[in-house]
Amino acid sequence: MTSQNLPISPPLVERTWHPTLESLFHCWQHFFFSHRNPATLDLDLLKVLTEATQADYAAFMQYDPERSMLSVSAELGVPPPTPLSPTIHVGAGVAGWVAQQCRPILFPHNPDLPASLVAEIEQHALRSVLCVPMVIGDQVHGVLYLARTAAIQHDFTCDDLWFVSLIAERQTAALLLMEDDIERRRLEAQLAQSAKIASLGVMAGGIAHEIRNPLAIIAASAQLLEDHPDDPDLRQQCVQKIVTSAQRASLIIEQLLKFSHPPQERFRPLNIHATLEDTFNLLSHQMLVSQVTLRRDFSPDVPRLYGNPELLQQVFTNLILNACNAMPQGGQLTVTTRLSGDHVELRFCDTGHGITKEHAAKIFDPFFTTRTVGKGTGLGLSISYSIIQQHQGTLEVVSEPDKGATFVIRLPVSD
């Protein structure tokens, strides 16, 4: 595409509205706190800035401390006739100078701007440039670069500089907080994954039983084949049983692998009954070993929910394993689903030994366990609690000693 084919934006007139710094800042605050999509955050911020400052080109350059480089992570508007380099060294060019000096540039108002930078701006055929460092303490995080091409009749003002500097500072602080939050969530996810792997240990007995049964059928059928090579009917039956049993063993392993795999991060529409059934399938042998019978009381009115099925399956697994553990002589587990107002209510009701008041107060605390060392991590319920919180829901327990326990999950119905 040649430069003649580029769309030409109409020249902007000087803005007729004069927002105060306060109103602009308020506008940014609203933008930042209502912003839900981290993937478009940089670009959306640039939109706010170009609108407020009437820039016709804006770029956000991120600082990479390891390579001491700045690279464009988002840009908006009509690029200068000679485009900016997508990555530059700190110290090189306008943005590099701003990052190195930790000082803003307001061209053409800056009296002490090095001649090389003035030459660069002129080479790009820019009328006015506003470039601001994003700094917290002495730590540079990036640079905001705004420009007006020669087509615009007016230069950036000191007000524009104040506004962009203020946003740069606030945005950097907010991004740092967000990074802390991301780190916290990463650690939480890691812990949840460890607890999930630990719960596989609890399930090992049930898994052994479930896999060795088809293996026993395969081994026995293979030997029957060997003993009776001339019986075509028996032969066919044996082959069919071997194939079916191999598929069954493989399915169990597939369910286990799916369960032990780290969950997808995505929240998506889900059928809560299907997620419950997946969990029941995974734990059916565990319930058999524990002599626990399962009763479903599902309401057909329950709508689809918005959530993460892998994470919810982890919650259901924890609740079912706990119920099995609370009924050492066997018993009944009833799982109920109901639509209650704008929430879906799930109840896991067992006929086990129940929970004392003292224990009920600590039951969701991390590392609280009544089991002996090596039999439980004490993380299952605290992680379940945090997963349900991530779904904007609640998890509660109702129990009396010797009368069983009921865990109640409430999840909001999505719009």
Next chain:
Amino acid sequence: MHILIIDDEPDLCWALERMLKADGVTVTAVGSGAAALDFVVQYDVTIAFIDAILPDSHGIHLAQQIHALSPQTRMVMMSGYYYEEDWCRSHVPLVGFLAKPFLRTDVQAMLQHVFADETQQQEAWVWHTSC
């Protein structure tokens, strides 16, 4: 001679039934503890192969019940879940333990052992399997 298999896996019952069948031997399979108790009351069962985990009962508990109803029945526990050490501590008069998956030779050796042991019926011990 009557052999009773108690396992909730129909295919396993099917295979074991064919392994045990011989002249003069009747083999019956049932899928639950309750059906097994009904059966031992009605028939004279020589050997019972009991799966350790049944939908309505636990193998040990069932073995105790069978022993009470039919003390002459010799009992072999089968499991893919427990190990033979688990049965040593239980005071159930078992004559053997078959770990799943088992070989035909294990089953045959178990039968020989049961009959060789016929003379010392009161002494229960655990048979070692090869897989």
